[in-house]
Amino acid sequence: MSDTVETRxxxxxxxxxxxxxxxxxxxxxxxxxxxxxxxxSGLPVxxxxxxxxxxxxxxxxQDKAYSVASFxxxxxxxxxAMIKDEPALVHGITHTPRLTIFGGGVPLVVAGALxxxxxxxxxxxxxxxxxxxxxxxxxx
Amino acid sequence: MSDTVETRxxxxxxxxxxxxxxxxxxxxxxxxxxxxxxxxSGLPVxxxxxxxxxxxxxxxxQDKAYSVASFxxxxxxxxxAMIKDEPALVHGITHTPRLTIFGGGVPLVVAGALxxxxxxxxxxxxxxxxxxxxxxxxxx
Amino acid sequence: MSDTVETRxxxxxxxxxxxxxxxxxxxxxxxxxxxxxxxxSGLPVxxxxxxxxxxxxxxxxQDKAYSVASFxxxxxxxxxAMIKDEPALVHGITHTPRLTIFGGGVPLVVAGALxxxxxxxxxxxxxxxxxxxxxxxxxx
Amino acid sequence: MSDTVETRxxxxxxxxxxxxxxxxxxxxxxxxxxxxxxxxSGLPVxxxxxxxxxxxxxxxxQDKAYSVASFxxxxxxxxxAMIKDEPALVHGITHTPRLTIFGGGVPLVVAGALxxxxxxxxxxxxxxxxxxxxxxxxxx
Numbered sequence: 001m002s003d004t005v006e007t008r009x010x011x012x013x014x015x016x017x018x019x020x021x022x023x024x025x026x027x028x029x030x031x032x033x034x035x036x037x038x039x040x041s042g043l044p045v046x047x048x049x050x051x052x053x054x055x056x057x058x059x060x061x062q063d064k065a066y067s068v069a070s071f072x073x074x075x076x077x078x079x080x081a082m083i084k085d086e087p088a089l090v091h092g093i094t095h096t097p098r099l100t101i102f103g104g105g106v107p108l109v110v111a112g113a114l115x116x117x118x119x120x121x122x123x124x125x126x127x128x129x130x131x132x133x134x135x136x137x138x139x140x
Numbered sequence: 141m142s143d144t145v146e147t148r149x150x151x152x153x154x155x156x157x158x159x160x161x162x163x164x165x166x167x168x169x170x171x172x173x174x175x176x177x178x179x180x181s182g183l184p185v186x187x188x189x190x191x192x193x194x195x196x197x198x199x200x201x202q203d204k205a206y207s208v209a210s211f212x213x214x215x216x217x218x219x220x221a222m223i224k225d226e227p228a229l230v231h232g233i234t235h236t237p238r239l240t241i242f243g244g245g246v247p248l249v250v251a252g253a254l255x256x257x258x259x260x261x262x263x264x265x266x267x268x269x270x271x272x273x274x275x276x277x278x279x280x
Numbered sequence: 281m282s283d284t285v286e287t288r289x290x291x292x293x294x295x296x297x298x299x300x301x302x303x304x305x306x307x308x309x310x311x312x313x314x315x316x317x318x319x320x321s322g323l324p325v326x327x328x329x330x331x332x333x334x335x336x337x338x339x340x341x342q343d344k345a346y347s348v349a350s351f352x353x354x355x356x357x358x359x360x361a362m363i364k365d366e367p368a369l370v371h372g373i374t375h376t377p378r379l380t381i382f383g384g385g386v387p388l389v390v391a392g393a394l395x396x397x398x399x400x401x402x403x404x405x406x407x408x409x410x411x412x413x414x415x416x417x418x419x420x
Numbered sequence: 421m422s423d424t425v426e427t428r429x430x431x432x433x434x435x436x437x438x439x440x441x442x443x444x445x446x447x448x449x450x451x452x453x454x455x456x457x458x459x460x461s462g463l464p465v466x467x468x469x470x471x472x473x474x475x476x477x478x479x480x481x482q483d484k485a486y487s488v489a490s491f492x493x494x495x496x497x498x499x500x501a502m503i504k505d506e507p508a509l510v511h512g513i514t515h516t517p518r519l520t521i522f523g524g525g526v527p528l529v530v531a532g533a534l535x536x537x538x539x540x541x542x543x544x545x546x547x548x549x550x551x552x553x554x555x556x557x558x559x560x
Contacts, residue, residue: 151331152303152328152329152330152331183329183335183338184327184329184338185328185329186326186327186328186329187324187326187327188292188325188326189292189323189324189325189326190292191291191292195323198323198324
């Protein structure tokens with residue numbers, strides 16, 4: 001029985017590659033997004049607000065990444081299918097502070113380990129998810 | 141008519157038996173849970189986050205125990221049946237800060253008195269409820 | 281240049297030894313304390329409120345452990361010497377939310393690595409520090 | 421008399437030059453810092469947490485930049501001289517939420533206009549100020 005548990009966190013340099021890939025994907029799509037890259041505890045390593053993106057989205061992007069990191073790496077767009085047939089969860093767990101249950105939060109995985117998360121907000125949930133995935137694809 | 145109201149609260153030693161029983165039940169089921177044991181005011185006596193449990197669940201576990209303790213000992217899984225046919229409650233009371241309306245919060249009763257509550261989060265609502273009940277069964 | 285940074289966190293079992301050692305030391309000294317054991321991010325692994333301890337102390341204990349964990353392992357009783365000759369810090373940084381600058385927060389170190397922190401509150405700053413150190417001594 | 425007031429905000433691209441310059445200066449000095457670049461309203465355009473920097477510093481960096489941006493561009497290290505002889509301010513205004521009165525917050529000025537601010541935290545107040553200034557010097 002060990003006294004410690006090992007975790008690996010994304011480095012600043014890798015987080016920056018993730019952010020750059022997401023910003024580039026957003027720019028290619030003609031979108032202005034807010035983007036957050038967090039460590040496995042959900043604390044930001046980098047946050048960014050592109051010119052013209054909605055101010056409201058800066059916190060949502062952080063909440064999406066936090067939701068992924070603090071719930072085992074589950075992408076935020078997977079929540080609805082899990083809860084939609086349980087009304088007590090639909091009307092209950094959705095109020096959990098910071099928990100975000102729509103697309104745009106994606107895990108960052110390196111060598112099979114959850115090392116952080118990326119959250120994107122500013123477009124539709126599906127657009128947000130695509131940009132976040134483009135960021136996540138920058139590490140592996 | 142007395143000037144005081146007596147309350148009985150679970151002791152630290154008994155809260156610990158409750159926590160240990162819940163942790164053991166979770167481990168037996170192969171689950172990693174967050175667990176909170178509170179006094180009748182809903183303030184934690186003990187909180188625990190098992191290795192690998194979702195960070196998000198630590199607050200939810202506390203909120204479940206708080207919901208039970210601060211509403212007369214009603215288990216959290218009893219809320220939905222009570223409110224489901226009143227849309228104003230479904231869409232209204234569910235936003236009450238910390239109120240949790242799905243399973244995993246269970247009262248702690250000693251000699252017929254509500255002495256605290258246990259909240260568990262990390263699995264399905266039903267799994268959470270079973271682990272919480274295993275904890276609650278450690279006192280009577 | 282690696283894409284990840286390794287961190288080690290105290291395990292639940294070890295955190296429990298730390299808590300037990302602190303509770304035993306407090307009981308030996310005839311003191312009732314609130315105690316928090318956190319991981320390196322400052323999130324609690326275990327919190328405890330002994331019978332008769334001040335309710336106010338539960339948050340202070342968590343804030344002390346958070347202060348240590350989120351500032352490189354610096355014990356909370358080391359802050360005053362660092363800032364006492366800089367009035368802008370004495371009157372400025374002391375207002376930082378959760379930052380606690382008096383004794384009772386101690387790092388948890390295993391094999392030379394900062395794996396978490398313990399915070400104790402309920403007595404004098406020096407009593408709190410001694411109980412916290414007794415907890416920290418349970419791992420090495 | 422116009423119905424509108426024009427403000428100019430630092431662009432994402434320029435904010436990034438500011439951040440990169442600050443990160444490079446910190447790395448040259450062998451320091452790990454948290455850095456925030458905000459617009460004139462104090463809302464972050466970019467925040468960064470370098471590997472090994474204190475988690476506590478992420479909010480302080482943002483608060484420093486916010487303090488500068490939301491108070492006319494006054495560097496945070498200018499506050500103490502302004503208030504030190506007025507005890508009511510020393511003990512009063514220093515509690516203002518987010519207001520930071522020690523070094524590390526510096527205005528971003530382009531063509532004579534305040535377009536944002538940079539806040540740095542993780543070292544001494546003087547180290548923080550130097551890194552922040554290195555960032556600010558990347559625009560003019």
